[in-house]
Amino acid sequence: MKRLLTLIALALLATIPVARAADMPFRIGYLEWSEDPRYRNERIKAEYPLLPWGRPFAAAEQAIKETAFSGSALKLRFELLKREAADATAMVEMIKAMVTAGVHYVIVDADGAVMADVAKRTAGLPVTLFNIAAQDDALRGAQCSAKLLHVIPNHAMLTDALAQYLVLRRWSNVLVLQGPLPADAALAAAWARSAKRLGLKIVDTRPFKLGLDPRERELNNLQLLTGSKDYDAVFVADTDGEFARNVPYQTAKPRIVVGASGLVADAWHWSWERDGARQLNNRLLKAAGRHVTSYDWAAWMAVKSIVEAVIRAGTPDYAKSYAYLRGPDIVIDGFKGFRMGYRPWDGQLRQPILLNTGNYAIAVAPIEGFLDPVNNLDTLGFDARETACPKAQALGSGSGVAK
Numbered sequence: 001m002k003r004l005l006t007l008i009a010l011a012l013l014a015t016i017p018v019a020r021a022a023d024m025p026f027r028i029g030y031l032e033w034s035e036d037p038r039y040r041n042e043r044i045k046a047e048y049p050l051l052p053w054g055r056p057f058a059a060a061e062q063a064i065k066e067t068a069f070s071g072s073a074l075k076l077r078f079e080l081l082k083r084e085a086a087d088a089t090a091m092v093e094m095i096k097a098m099v100t101a102g103v104h105y106v107i108v109d110a111d112g113a114v115m116a117d118v119a120k121r122t123a124g125l126p127v128t129l130f131n132i133a134a135q136d137d138a139l140r141g142a143q144c145s146a147k148l149l150h151v152i153p154n155h156a157m158l159t160d161a162l163a164q165y166l167v168l169r170r171w172s173n174v175l176v177l178q179g180p181l182p183a184d185a186a187l188a189a190a191w192a193r194s195a196k197r198l199g200l201k202i203v204d205t206r207p208f209k210l211g212l213d214p215r216e217r218e219l220n221n222l223q224l225l226t227g228s229k230d231y232d233a234v235f236v237a238d239t240d241g242e243f244a245r246n247v248p249y250q251t252a253k254p255r256i257v258v259g260a261s262g263l264v265a266d267a268w269h270w271s272w273e274r275d276g277a278r279q280l281n282n283r284l285l286k287a288a289g290r291h292v293t294s295y296d297w298a299a300w301m302a303v304k305s306i307v308e309a310v311i312r313a314g315t316p317d318y319a320k321s322y323a324y325l326r327g328p329d330i331v332i333d334g335f336k337g338f339r340m341g342y343r344p345w346d347g348q349l350r351q352p353i354l355l356n357t358g359n360y361a362i363a364v365a366p367i368e369g370f371l372d373p374v375n376n377l378d379t380l381g382f383d384a385r386e387t388a389c390p391k392a393q394a395l396g397s398g399s400g401v402a403k
Contacts, residue, residue: 031108048245054296063301063304074316112134112139141346164366173232178206178237270291345387
């Protein structure tokens, strides 16, 4: 009897994770821009909508933990190789070193300018970059790259989601308040495109300036900025976030505010509870020690995308997993109720967009009734017919069903 119990114990020991110590490591690179101004303490503490509330690396680590046994059939052990660099040149050198060490997928946390520079200078390397932080439309257009995939949604996707909701509610006339930054102008341009696309009318676009200088009242006084013409909603193009938080409930007319405050479109929100999202939010909350944002979700989703491609391809071979990743058959579950994959023409992750009011996600786009001939998720952002990405980068028109 004692010998039988010993044999049973040995058999059980053979099944625990210690036996996986011999599994071959599959390393995923994770690269941060250390000088990113979005992560200054004062900005993180403010918790502005659409901006990060902390570094999202903990979410990527959580994703690795969740895939602990995913590679068992291939005898793989997924790991993160984290690095940081002060500028684009240093980041490029980091990526080159990663490739030399056998890493072919690198998650990058940087703004649009740095991301574009890094992607351009590494385009000839056998590596695919995952953008988890830069929402610039240009990265999906003229600056696109076949080796750059975007997990975070771009501005056009966010403004299309808001525009769909305004059309649904018949709030057709919109006043635009635009900040002084180039990024604000780009966001306002994205909104103008969405408004035109969906039949909304921009009654006026008015520049604003943060401050209390009485000599610039026409730029910083909300009563003056939102007076005179009539409108149904105010769209605030403020990528900095500080001005926008003051706009709701202070407009000259009792109107809703959308864009950078009020009703906000985003990839993720901590209040989202459908489609298993509550469990994911709890895991990421525990990992990060705070409510999660779209940047955390994007970091988590980037890891899941890579693991899914490797497992489904059935091999750690880079060429084969990359082909699956960019192909029409990949399906990634992001806990938002839709089957997701990467658009072949610009590398953007197809995904629904959540519309939230700060503490509650009230709707999800695409709104019912907005249809696309191929995939209803392509009603958000640039579809294959309107992409500005050079045709040399396009791998096909894509396929699939939205839900």
